[in-house]
Amino acid sequence: MADSVSKEELVESIYQEVAKVQGKKQLKAGDLTKLMIKKYGDAVSKNDVKFAIKELIDSGRCVYTYFGGSFIELPHEEGAAKHI
Amino acid sequence: MSDTPLLDQLETGPWPSFIADLKRMAAKKPQIKDLLGQLERSYEEKITHWKHGGIVGVLGYGSGIIGRYSDLPDDFPGLEHFHTMRINQPSGWFYTTAALRMLCDIWDQYGSGVMNMHGSTGDIIFLGTTTDNLEPCFQALARNGFDIGGSGSAMRSPSCCCGLSRCEWSCYDTMEACYDITQEFQFELHRPGFPYKFKFKFSGCPNDCVAAVARADCSVIGVWKDDIRIDQAAVKAYAGGELKPKGGGAHVDKLDIQKDVVDLCPTQCMSWDGSTLKINNRECNHCMHCINLMPQALRPGTDKGATILLGSHAPILEGAQMSWVIVPFMRMEKPFDELKELGANIMEWWTENGKNRERVGELILRLGMREFCLAVGLDPVPQSIKTPRCNPFFFWHPEDFEAEAEGKTYIKL
Known part of the structure; x- marks a missing residue:
């Protein structure tokens, strides 16, 4: 990765994109990759974004969801589960 | 009268019935009684009562767990969560009996005990567990050398x-x-x-x-x-009936080489003069028909x-x-x-x-x-x-x- 974008900054930037659309739109990993490349240009690669997403998921700040396709979202209450 | 008259009909045929299996399981797993009840209800109403998808999974992975919930949780509380786990199968589906017992023991401990060997993608399918049991089940599988497979927008288990x-x-x-x-x-x-x-x-x-x-x-x-390998003596043995086509599994006991092999070649690249089989390999499209019929006479090239x-x-x-x-x-x-x-x-x-x-x-x-x-x-x-x-x-x-x-x-x- 180019010096201008640290891994921490990239992770935070992806998190902010997911948080911004939470509840309104669902983003796939490919959408986030395109957004980051649009934002940072050559300073980030697809691989950088891939591992930044991994870090977000491994830390539990974001989760994978499945609604007719796999998306990356903030953790939230399971809508399909019975509310006790 | 039975609680499940429609399901009972599925036990009346000559084949093994998954309903009989589920009834046997219901004796030790209460959620299976609910599963039978919901399935009977679906047959009556001609509509599914499953919801699927959502956010359940194991930490770090986005694949391998398919969230399933009943839309009748008050009627069938055992199905309130009934998630599916896909387990990556070994290549060629070879197992030792010890591995099969281990898989069954883990699923008895953490899930409903109902499994499907195998799903259409090839995975071992564990049917029915709760959200709380997903992570410990995954950890138990991992400790024993198994991993969960693919699902969702991901590569599926090859x-x-x-x-x-x-x-x-x-x-x-x-x-x-x-x-x-x-x-x-x-x-x-x-x-x-x-x-x-x-x-x-x-x-x-x-x-x-x-x-x-x-x-x-x-x-x-x-x-x-390269060229299909031909053993002309074996071809003659098939023509004479000494060798059975397809190892005895064909529709005939004795091959008519012209009618059963040459005439059915999709590219017409073979000829038979009564003693020698010739193949124009440039035209062969590798359909395997001739090789399947005469496995002791014909073999793929090298x-x-x-x-x-x-x-x-x-x-x-x-x-x-x-x-x-x-x-x-x-x-x-x-x-x-x-x-x-x-x-x-x-x-x-x-x-x-x-x-x-x-x-x-x-x-x-x-x-x-x-x-x-x-x-x-x-x-x-x-x-x-x-x-x-x-x-x-x-x-x-x-x-x-x-x-x-x-x-x-x-x-x-």
Whole structure:
């Protein structure tokens, strides 16, 4: 990765994109990759974004969801589960 | 009267019944009684009562867990959560009895005990557990050398035929290739990053016992380049009835070589004069018909590898598609670098260009084989033509005219 974008900054930037659309739109990993490349240009690669997403998921700040396709979202209450 | 009169009918036929199995399980797993009750209700009302999808999973992975919930949780509390787990199967579906017992014990401890060997993608399917049990079940499997498989917009667990382990026709080691590709694409298998699902299937010969040509986005089907090996004495033995066709499994006891073999050759590349069988191997399309009928007389050649095809799937956005030849022959030797590189290039192009739920075959239909070949660095080959001699049109692009002006020729004589 180019010096201008640290891994921490990239992770935070992806998190902010997911948080911004939470509840309104669902983003796939490919959408986030395109957004980051649009934002940072050559300073980030697809691989950088891939591992930044991994870090977000491994830390539990974001989760994978499945609604007719796999998306990356903030953790939230399971809508399909019975509310006790 | 029984609580499940409609389900009971499914036990009346001559075959083993999953209802009988579930009733047996219900004696020790209370949620299975609910499962039977909900299924009976669905049969009465002709509607499913399952909801599926959501956010359940194990930490770090986005694949392998399919959230399932009953929409009648008050009536069937045992099905309030009833998630499915897909477990990556061993190559060729070989198990020791100890491994099978271990899998059953883990699922008895953490789930409903109901399992399906195997799902259509090939995984071991564990049916029915609660959200709280997902992580400990996964950890127990991992401690015993098993991993969960693919689901969602990810690479699915690759599957293969038993290949060289049991089959003399296999043109490469399918089990090794399947295992190696599974290891290579672990990230893509566990962390969904694709527009939709992507399946690799490995068949050792054109008989295609895992139906890769119809079910895999990337079908790797064993093939040979040289001549079919012929034992003329054995051909005569089949003609004389001393050898049984298909090892005794054919529709006839004695082969009529002309009628049953030569006349049914799809490319008419064989001839039989009553004593010698001749094959024009240039015209053979490797359909395996003659080899299947006379396995002791005919064998695949010795210059072996695989044909790589792309794009088959069941109806999703477009109708069902069969796979399309993209590489007519590839050597299939460890570490399978050529296939890995091609696979990675295909996935990258598809991820870049595919719409949500669009399979790679559908993307090729939308953007064209030309765009695909240019993007992944493949040369166009005659074998990619789906219906030879049917399409007289060729769409010239400006760069073709420029290349022609610089001396490139398109027709090789």
